Amino acid sequence: MTSTRERCALTDCEWCERDDLRCRFCEGVGWWRPEKPRRDGCGVIDWIRVEEPCRMCAGTGKEHNPLVTASENGAGTG
Ligand SMILES: [Zn+2]
Ligand SMILES: [Zn+2]
Known part of the structure; x- marks a missing residue:
């Protein structure tokens, strides 16, 4: 089983405070x-399914990037 994280990496994140928006x-x-x-040994590309925390919401399940007018380039958070 997997579960969501409570908060993302931001200390005072307004998106983590709210429950009304689900990460789309x-x-x-x-x-x-x-x-x-x-790619396997023969150079054949194989598609495998992986499971990882959602990068858009930092695994919180809460919308963090609703469609806004300002285009913001995410600086790598490491
Ligand atoms: Zn957050
Ligand atoms: Zn998400």
Whole structure:
């Protein structure tokens, strides 16, 4: 079983404070299962499904990037 994190890395995050917006990328579960390419020994690319915390909501399941007018480039948070 997986569960959502309570908060993201930000200390005072306004998005973590609210419960009314679900992350539209992971549908509020905080996890997603993208497919990643993996090349085997013969050079054949194989797609494998992985499970990782949703990057858009930091695994909180709460919408952190609602569609806004300002375009903000995310600086790598490491
Ligand atoms: Zn947050
Ligand atoms: Zn998410």
